[in-house]
Amino acid sequence: QKEVEQDPGPLSVPEGAIVSLNCTYSNSAFQYFMWYRQYSRKGPELLMYTYSSGNKEDGRFTAQVDKSSKYISLFIRDSQPSDSATYLCAMSAPRNDMRFGAGTRLTVKP
Amino acid sequence: ETGVTQTPRHLVMGMTNKKSLKCEQHLGHNAMYWYKQSAKKPLELMFVYNFKEQTENNSVPSRFSPECPNSSHLFLHLHTLQPEDSALYLCASSQGTGADTQYFGPGTRLTVL
Numbered sequence: 001q002k003e004v005e006q007d008p009g010p011l012s013v014p015e016g017a018i019v020s021l022n023c024t025y026s027n028s029a030f031q032y033f034m035w036y037r038q039y040s041r042k043g044p045e046l047l048m049y050t051y052s053s054g055n056k057e058d059g060r061f062t063a064q065v066d067k068s069s070k071y072i073s074l075f076i077r078d079s080q081p082s083d084s085a086t087y088l089c090a091m092s093a094p095r096n097d098m099r100f101g102a103g104t105r106l107t108v109k110p
Numbered sequence: 111e112t113g114v115t116q117t118p119r120h121l122v123m124g125m126t127n128k129k130s131l132k133c134e135q136h137l138g139h140n141a142m143y144w145y146k147q148s149a150k151k152p153l154e155l156m157f158v159y160n161f162k163e164q165t166e167n168n169s170v171p172s173r174f175s176p177e178c179p180n181s182s183h184l185f186l187h188l189h190t191l192q193p194e195d196s197a198l199y200l201c202a203s204s205q206g207t208g209a210d211t212q213y214f215g216p217g218t219r220l221t222v223l
Contacts, residue, residue, distance in 0.1 A: 008150040032209035043114070043200055043214030044153075088153070092209045097166060100153035 003027055006089055006101025015110050019076040023089035023101045026070065030091040030099075033065050035074045038086045038103065047087070048074065079108045113137045114215035116201050122221045123191065131186040131218045133201030141207045142184040144176060147198040147217070159184060160207050191222045 006023045013019055021035075031052055036044035048063040050056045050072075056063045062075040072091070076083055089101040114135045123129050135142060144156040158166035159178040173195075175187040184201055198217045204210040 002152075004152060006152075034211075036214075041216065043202075043216050045214065046211050049211065090153075095208045097155055097158065097207070098209070098212065102150055102152045 004089065004091060004099050004101045007104055008102045010105040010107060012107045012109060013079055015079060015081060015108055017079050017108070019074075019079050019083070019106060019108075021074040021076075021087050021089075021104050021106070023072050023091075024070055025072075025091060025099075027091075027093065027099075028067075028070065029093035029096070031094060032092045033063070033072050034090040034098075035061075035063055036088045036090060036100075038088060040085075044088055081108050081110050083108050113213050114201060114203055116199075116215035116218050118218060119216065120219045120221075122223065123188070124223050125191060125193070127191075128187070128189045130188065131199055131201075131220075133184040133186075133215055135182055135184075135201075135203035135213070135215075137203055137213060139203040139205050139213070140181055141204045141210070142178060142181070143202040143204075143212065144184065144186050145200040145202065147200055153200070157186075158207060165207065188220075191220075193222050196220055196222045 033050045035048040037047045038044040053067045060077045064073045086103040086105045088103040092098040117132045141160045146154040156170045157176040177185040200217045201215040202212040204212045
């Protein structure tokens, strides 16, 4: 079983849709959870950072962590064409290196 | 994006060539990383340097050789690569290691013929 599982997609939605991106993981020691966004021909950039379980909201983006299910989600409300990118989940245990998912490629069509 | 720079952005090399990738960070961070990104695969951590000391080598073949002369610069020396080494090579830096936020460069797109 992979340590972090993420469906690579691709995922295509119309503008204005609510997007749900997900990752599952197997290591119960993970406590720090991140979402990175990677535009074409660019490096990943941090979008959301969450510690332990719960929700975090930032504008149109909401990150959720369910440690009991080993499941994390990123929701994008009112999606825009500028949200078209690859979204990577990442997580780490204390004092351990980060582990990344494969990334989900998202296209938001006008 | 200018916080971490990488050169060259694109590189095509034959299997017998020797080349080097360069990374520079302007963020005052202490840790630097090399990752390999292949299509539909998770980012693969290759090397970690913390305060110029290598702290991790993730079973990377010896045809990849890192060098970290100071906390701001990181190199990846390439020698006798294979076609399956073709990928996007990303450099990142962070204040410390572990869960500290990593800042990525734009990557070097490497093609091995």
